[in-house]
Amino acid sequence: MSMAQLVETEAAPRRAKRWSGRLLPYLLSLPALLVCIAILVPFVTAAVYSLQRYRLNLPYLRGFIGVDNYIDFLSDPAFWNTLRISLVYTAVTVIAELLLGLGIALLLRRPTRFHNAVSIMLLLPLMTAPAIAALMWKLMTNPSFGILSYLVGLLGAPDFKWASDPSTALFTVVLVDVWVYTPFIMILLLAGLRSLPRQPFEAAALDGVPASFVFFRITLPMLAPYIITASLFRLLDSIQQFDIVYAMTQGGPGDRLMVFQVQAYLEFFQYTNVGRSAALLMILWLITNILSNIFIKNWLRLRERAHGHA
Amino acid sequence: MDHSSPAGRIFRGIALALVLVFFMFPIVWILLMSFQTNEQILRIPPRILFEPTLANYEALISGQLKTAAGNLQISFMRNLMNSFLLSSASVILALLLGVPAAYAFARFKFRLGETIAFTLLSFRFAPPLLVLLPLSLYYQQLGLNDTYFGIVWVYQLIALPLILWIVRGYFEDISPDIEHAYRLAGHSWREAFTRIAVPLAGPGIAAAGLLSFIFCWNNFVFALILASADKQPVTVGALAFVTASGIQYGQIAAAIVLSVTPTLLLALYAQRYLVEGLSLGAVKG
Numbered sequence: 341m342s343m344a345q346l347v348e349t350e351a352a353p354r355r356a357k358r359w360s361g362r363l364l365p366y367l368l369s370l371p372a373l374l375v376c377i378a379i380l381v382p383f384v385t386a387a388v389y390s391l392q393r394y395r396l397n398l399p400y401l402r403g404f405i406g407v408d409n410y411i412d413f414l415s416d417p418a419f420w421n422t423l424r425i426s427l428v429y430t431a432v433t434v435i436a437e438l439l440l441g442l443g444i445a446l447l448l449r450r451p452t453r454f455h456n457a458v459s460i461m462l463l464l465p466l467m468t469a470p471a472i473a474a475l476m477w478k479l480m481t482n483p484s485f486g487i488l489s490y491l492v493g494l495l496g497a498p499d500f501k502w503a504s505d506p507s508t509a510l511f512t513v514v515l516v517d518v519w520v521y522t523p524f525i526m527i528l529l530l531a532g533l534r535s536l537p538r539q540p541f542e543a544a545a546l547d548g549v550p551a552s553f554v555f556f557r558i559t560l561p562m563l564a565p566y567i568i569t570a571s572l573f574r575l576l577d578s579i580q581q582f583d584i585v586y587a588m589t590q591g592g593p594g595d596r597l598m599v600f601q602v603q604a605y606l607e608f609f610q611y612t613n614v615g616r617s618a619a620l621l622m623i624l625w626l627i628t629n630i631l632s633n634i635f636i637k638n639w640l641r642l643r644e645r646a647h648g649h650a
Numbered sequence: 651m652d653h654s655s656p657a658g659r660i661f662r663g664i665a666l667a668l669v670l671v672f673f674m675f676p677i678v679w680i681l682l683m684s685f686q687t688n689e690q691i692l693r694i695p696p697r698i699l700f701e702p703t704l705a706n707y708e709a710l711i712s713g714q715l716k717t718a719a720g721n722l723q724i725s726f727m728r729n730l731m732n733s734f735l736l737s738s739a740s741v742i743l744a745l746l747l748g749v750p751a752a753y754a755f756a757r758f759k760f761r762l763g764e765t766i767a768f769t770l771l772s773f774r775f776a777p778p779l780l781v782l783l784p785l786s787l788y789y790q791q792l793g794l795n796d797t798y799f800g801i802v803w804v805y806q807l808i809a810l811p812l813i814l815w816i817v818r819g820y821f822e823d824i825s826p827d828i829e830h831a832y833r834l835a836g837h838s839w840r841e842a843f844t845r846i847a848v849p850l851a852g853p854g855i856a857a858a859g860l861l862s863f864i865f866c867w868n869n870f871v872f873a874l875i876l877a878s879a880d881k882q883p884v885t886v887g888a889l890a891f892v893t894a895s896g897i898q899y900g901q902i903a904a905a906i907v908l909s910v911t912p913t914l915l916l917a918l919y920a921q922r923y924l925v926e927g928l929s930l931g932a933v934k935g
Contacts, residue, residue, distance in 0.1 A: 463918075
């Protein structure tokens with residue numbers, strides 16, 4: 341065997357190895373790329389649909405109409421109702437869950453065995469499917485035998501109709517949302533609280549600083565990144581709430597709880613108006629996209645920091 | 651540093667008790683309801699003490715519901731099977747596809763990897779219907795509508811991003827030096843991956859897998875749109891069951907209990923992993 345041959349037989353696999361080595365990351369991420377495409381293709385399709393007159397029951401009318409679907413919304417009270425109720429729902433749930441979640445996290449702050457047991461129990465509502473949680477609360481608020489209907493009756497409100505009364509429907513659905521998702525905020529904030537450095541608190545205790553001052557000037561500012569991450573997380577989920585509202589009232593009574601995704605769902609399946617449904621969802625996407633960009637930036641910063649500490 | 655005055659302690663005790671009642675009562679109450687007959691449920695005032703019956707569960711498991719109007723067929727056990735099948739298949743597929751990709755994202759810094767990671771992350775927050783509604787029209791053309799494969803594929807939209815982001819964080823925390831040393835000893839990257847990286851990232855992989863199983867199980871809207879009755883998981887099935895059975899409240903409660911038991915048991919079993927995974931690695935430390 342000549343020298344040249346020997347060099348070649350050694351070099352060939354090495355070259356092949358280097359080549360496959362460079363290709364390797366792409367090969368490995370191929371499935372993820374496929375999922376990306378599987379998301380992006382329908383997304384682009386939805387964007388195109390939103391610019392079309394497209395009704396499943398009237399296929400021959402289908403055609404490009406520019407931004408007419410969007411312009412129609414401007415003069416459509418149903419759209420403004422959807423926008424308003426989605427924003428109200430989001431604001432109320434996020435504020436309630438944040439205050440409650442922060443309160444519970446502060447209660448459970450010391451890592452005693454009992455506190456840890458409570459925080460584990462609070463995982464259960466969060467791990468319940470939201471649609472099933474809605475059914476649970478439906479059973480409890482049933483007018484003829486629901487335990488909650490019975491209890492408010494004892495408290496002097498026998499005609500409290502929960503989700504079937506337009507004036508209390510929002511309250512009832514928010515209650516279910518709070519039941520399911522408050523533990524999420526609690527868990528994030530509890531992890532945040534327990535990871536805070538101890539020195540500032542010890543110093544404050546030595547100096548006899550009042551508790552309220554410690555809370556507002558030390559705890560809250562140091563917890564702020566966690567609070568922002570948790571609330572943005574909930575904000576993004578809440579403005580898209582579908583499961584609880586749909587399982588509980590299907591957007592009713594009337595159009596009282598017609599949040600974005602429920603309205604878009606009905607627009608698609610009940611009125612078979614694909615164009616309008618897509619336009620609604622694009623508007624919702626625009627709102628969530630702005631929020632999620634803020635969120636992702638904030639979250640990545642927090643993630644970097646957590647990695648830095650580790 | 652904590653409020654240790656007696657008044658403060660009493661206040662905290664009461665507050666904690668209220669928290670526990672609010673969050674645990676619905677679960678306990680529905681569990682109690684599932685062991686009651688309809689007559690017991692409709693009694694006013696409601697009673698905590700009652701003679702428990704297993705009739706609701708028997709009816710669900712046998713699929714035969716005896717009502718005053720006659721026998722009613724219920725396919726709730728089928729929904730339960732579907733949930734197990736769809737969630738497990740989705741998580742297994744997502745782990746097979748996602749763990750190597752997460753490894754690639756963590757070890758090789760490349761443009762496409764970053765782009766994919768961010769696309770998946772930003773669509774984690776996009777309205778699911780925006781993707782689902784056009785997808786359902788595509789599915790009809792492709793014949794994937796109402797197939798297990800089609801649903802499992804869509805569930806990847808839930809499971810894969812979760813696995814990618816959590817597992818990637820764990821891989822990033824492992825020093826690449828160990829793998830380099832192992833590679834220098836003459837092992838291939840595949841061996842380094844399966845013998846070193848994957849075992850070290852084990853807890854992260856477990857957390858991501860469990861969490862995505864629970865999220866797949868709890869998902870409602872995907873199957874609502876893409877699955878017909880015989881392929882529906884419990885979330886959609888329970889709602890249909892409520893509509894169909896009307897006033898069989900005991901059975902509805904039992905169906906709810908059966909639907910949530912698997913995820914709640916998993917959550918209790920794996921709570922340490924869950925808390926870590928839930929924040930998607932945000933507050934890991």
